[in-house]
Amino acid sequence: MFRALREKLSAASAAAKQKPIDDISEVVGVSGRRLREGALDDVLGDLELELLQADVALPVAEDLTKSLRSYLTGKKIDRDFRLEEGINLAFKAAVKKVLEKQRFSLDEIVKDKGTPVVMMFVGINGTGKTTAIAKLAHRLQKEGRSCVLAAGDTFRAGAIEQLTIHSEKLGCKIIKHQAGSDPAAVAYDAVEHARARKKDFVLVDTAGRMQTNRNLMDEMKKIKRVAKPDVIFFVGDSLAGSDAVEQAIRFDEAIGVDAVILTKIDADAKGGAALSITETIGKPVAYVSYGQEYEAFGRFDADWMISKIFGNE
Ligand SMILES: Nc1nc2c(ncn2[C@@H]2O[C@H](COP(=O)(O)OP(=O)(O)O)[C@@H](O)[C@H]2O)c(=O)[nH]1
Ligand SMILES: [Mg+2]
CATH class of the missing domain: 3.40.50.300 (P-loop containing nucleotide triphosphate hydrolases)
Structure with missing residues (x-):
């Protein structure tokens, strides 16, 4: 899964490497002025779709993308930061949080x-x-x-x-x-x-x-x-x-x-x-x-x- 998302991220990542970036918002357009507003919406929209295709229920997919959005918003990153990897890691952390919210003993x-x-x-x-x-x-x-x-x-x-x-x-x-x-x-x-x-x-x-x-x-x-x-x-x-x-x-x-x-x-x-x-x-x-x-x-x-x-x- 995530092929479409990965392609999009690779493109964004390549663009990001051409100039120094110090805030992820510059790349994905959360609040940065240089990139198109709503770019993060596209990425997260794709992610949500992929989740639905993996049988994740809609409200759950929405929750996850929401927490991912707040994680990414305003995040400081350096030039070598790999956007794709970062988003994947953040997403996995969000999934894990849901799954571990309640433990059984x-x-x-x-x-x-x-x-x-x-x-x-x-x-x-x-x-x-x-x-x-x-x-x-x-x-x-x-x-x-x-x-x-x-x-x-x-x-x-x-x-x-x-x-x-x-x-x-x-x-x-x-x-x-x-x-x-x-x-x-x-x-x-x-x-x-x-x-x-x-x-x-x-x-x-x-x-x-x-x-x-x-x-x-x-x-x-x-x-x-x-x-x-x-x-x-x-x-x-x-x-x-x-x-x-x-x-x-x-x-x-x-x-x-x-x-x-x-x-x-x-x-x-x-x-x-x-x-x-x-x-x-x-x-x-x-x-x-x-x-x-x-x-x-x-x-x-x-x-x-x-x-x-x-x-x-
Ligand atoms: N592949 C697989 N088959 C399972 C698993 N658990 C149960 N089954 C099979 O599913 C069928 C129904 O299981 P059963 O325990 O009788 O279901 P019950 O009607 O809910 O009691 C049986 O053929 C089981 O062998 C599992 O974890 N993996
Ligand atoms: Mg039975």
Whole structure:
């Protein structure tokens, strides 16, 4: 991405090298008199367009270009300053600020609330909730913590079995009821089990019919009321682009989302989803999931996401 922008900047940079400059405004015309007013508008307009093409939501792209504008305005630079590089660096810093605005720490939650920490995973069908639960449980168990899985997707055929297979592979306890039963009761039993056996974490799986389905949201609300989760993770498919942002908003409005797990990052060519969701619902991306193996899961890293967004430059 950014080809058009780079070309424009190269031209500006070449022009800038022909004479000494001591203020970036001379080059890009922020307040300088020698260059055409509005030149920075063009550059930032192009940048915004590129961001939109990388699946970054409009308000987020606008925020970023705004902060870039204030960074560049009146900036002192010397003759050797490379404008293109400077803008790229400033832009990456702005992206990083958005991504790191809110950080997620499971350790802090454990410290604050004590164990068992109850985590509920919500999101529409196929985004990777069940897979993320297995991966996070694997990660926690490797750290020596104990987990209980709650088979709260009692709606979709095969969902209970899918989680059961994970529990067997992981060697961790699963609480399940019959298909079609009340998921809130499953979650409740799992929390009771964790309390009685002094387990550290309860990971509650949920169904994911369309996010517009009112029954689903009612079901989520009931699970929340009964299981009293300490953390609600919204699980979003990074390939879903602005749909993922829409879904995040819906779930956040209905039950309140604490953090985001972004999945299928391995297949995501664009990378803008993390930025958009974080900025739109104001919640951190806690983890990313990037493949089929249990290990293909980790803490969200802003630098990594930036290299994704800028990756195919
Ligand atoms: N490539 C890739 N596939 C994933 C990832 N997470 C989940 N999947 C696949 O996406 C499909 C749906 O996952 P699942 O966990 O069942 O979604 P759920 O309906 O939200 O519980 C499965 O085929 C998973 O193997 C990921 O991070 N990367
Ligand atoms: Mg599932």
